[in-house]
Amino acid sequence: MNLTIDRTHLDGLVIFLTVAECRGFRAAARQLGVTPSAVSQAIRSLEERVGAPLFSRTTRSVRLTEAGERLLAHARPAVDMLTAGLDAASGLGGEITGRLRINMPRPVLPLLVNRLLPDFLDAHPNLELELVGEDRPIDIVEEGFDAGIRLGNFVQIDMVAMWLTPPERFVVVGAPALFRKHGRPASPHDLQNFRCILLRQSVRALDHWQFVVDGERITVGVDGPLVINDIEACIRSALRGVGLFQLPHSLVMSHLESGDLQAVLEPYCDEVPGLSLYYPSRSQSLPKLRAFVDFATQRMRREFKPGDYLPDPVPRK
Numbered sequence: 001m002n003l004t005i006d007r008t009h010l011d012g013l014v015i016f017l018t019v020a021e022c023r024g025f026r027a028a029a030r031q032l033g034v035t036p037s038a039v040s041q042a043i044r045s046l047e048e049r050v051g052a053p054l055f056s057r058t059t060r061s062v063r064l065t066e067a068g069e070r071l072l073a074h075a076r077p078a079v080d081m082l083t084a085g086l087d088a089a090s091g092l093g094g095e096i097t098g099r100l101r102i103n104m105p106r107p108v109l110p111l112l113v114n115r116l117l118p119d120f121l122d123a124h125p126n127l128e129l130e131l132v133g134e135d136r137p138i139d140i141v142e143e144g145f146d147a148g149i150r151l152g153n154f155v156q157i158d159m160v161a162m163w164l165t166p167p168e169r170f171v172v173v174g175a176p177a178l179f180r181k182h183g184r185p186a187s188p189h190d191l192q193n194f195r196c197i198l199l200r201q202s203v204r205a206l207d208h209w210q211f212v213v214d215g216e217r218i219t220v221g222v223d224g225p226l227v228i229n230d231i232e233a234c235i236r237s238a239l240r241g242v243g244l245f246q247l248p249h250s251l252v253m254s255h256l257e258s259g260d261l262q263a264v265l266e267p268y269c270d271e272v273p274g275l276s277l278y279y280p281s282r283s284q285s286l287p288k289l290r291a292f293v294d295f296a297t298q299r300m301r302r303e304f305k306p307g308d309y310l311p312d313p314v315p316r317k
Contacts, residue, residue: 012046013075015039016054020072024062099128100288103140104149106133107231107251108275110309112149115299123295127288135229136202140279146289147279151248151272160281162293164300165274169249170210172269173261175241184264185244188213188220191265195243196224197234209246211268248272250304257306275300 018028019039029036047054054068064072104112109131121129132145140148149164172191185191188211198205205227208219224243228234235252238245239260249269255261277296283289 012042013079015042016046016068016071017075017079019043019055019062020064020068025057096124096287096291097126098288099130100147100292101130101132101145102147102149102292103132103134103138103143103145105135105151105231107309108149109133111250111300112296114308114310116296119299120292120295124288124291127291129292135231146283146286147277147292149275149277151275156278158280159278161276161278162297163274164277164296165250166301166303167271167274168304169266169269170246170272171249171252171263172209172244172246172265173238173252173256173263174244175239176259176262178241178243179262179264181241188218188265188268191220191222191244194222196222197237197243197245198222198224198227199231199234199245199247200227200229210270211265212270213268217270251309253304253308254306254310 015028015032018032019025022028022031025039025043026036029039032039043054050067050071052067053065054071056063056065102112112131121127137150138145138148140146172185182194185194188209191209196209198207200206207223208221210217210219212218222244226237226242228237231247231251234245234247235255237243239255244264249256249263252261256263277293279289279293
């Protein structure tokens with residue numbers, strides 16, 4: 001590999017990024033532990049090499065010029081990647097420490113807690129694990145997460161994805177009292193005559209449910225008196241007989257086993273991919289993420305059990 005970059009081009013970049021982040025020379029100096037004059041000198045030297053002013057300075061504010069904006073757009077990701085590489089190199093064979101942030105849909109939180117904890121934290125006592133439940137799709141890099149978990153094979157630009165749980169059926173469930181009062185749908189199209197509970201995701205409600213009829217996928221429009229943006233609340237509403245609800249089978253296994261909910265239209269249920277863990281490709285060598293990936297793939301890749309999503313599966317003594 002022929003590295004043609006001049007070392008002097010890198011001088012001052014960290015100070016430049018700190019000034020841009022702190023929006024001031026004195027604040028940057030305090031954060032870096034140097035004098036304001038050293039910061040000013042480093043920025044002047046960098047501006048001379050660039051050939052254009054990087055900051056517009058007044059007595060009350062410091063803001064980036066157009067040249068500064070362009071440099072920031074390229075320098076920030078480059079320095080972040082370099083920092084990640086240094087962290088990965090220094091961490092190889094060393095102690096796994098720091099904070100690991102994982103984003104996932106809120107209903108998945110109990111599954112991870114039940115299958116991974118406390119064993120994962122006991123194995124890595126110096127690691128802080130932050131699990132954030134959020135149903136809306138997000139950019140995990142932009143929002144500061146190390147990895148994400150989502151239904152399906154999420155592979156985006158610069159992302160690595162691996163499956164965690166097996167595929168499963170999307171089932172339609174309802175309370176026994178609801179079926180005693182209104183009967184049962186015999187085919188997916190019968191749902192148009194039933195009250196349904198709709199899950200809202202981001203800006204729209206999921207008012208079309210998918211099924212398989214004679215080997216072909218179809219969608220059926222559904223309607224109902226209730227729209228909720230939380231799956232757990234949708235399940236609670238189904239338990240109270242508000243309407244029918246469609247969701248992954250694993251989320252309601254315990255309720256189906258107890259008889260509090262019953263499944264209908266099972267011959268027409270569509271199969272969906274399981275959960276996938278995904279993360280930026282440049283992060284795969286980070287020791288804390290490697291440790292989580294190794295542990296999660298060992299614990300998560302098994303068939304679902306009714307207790308996986310229960311809030312308190314701990315055996316009683």
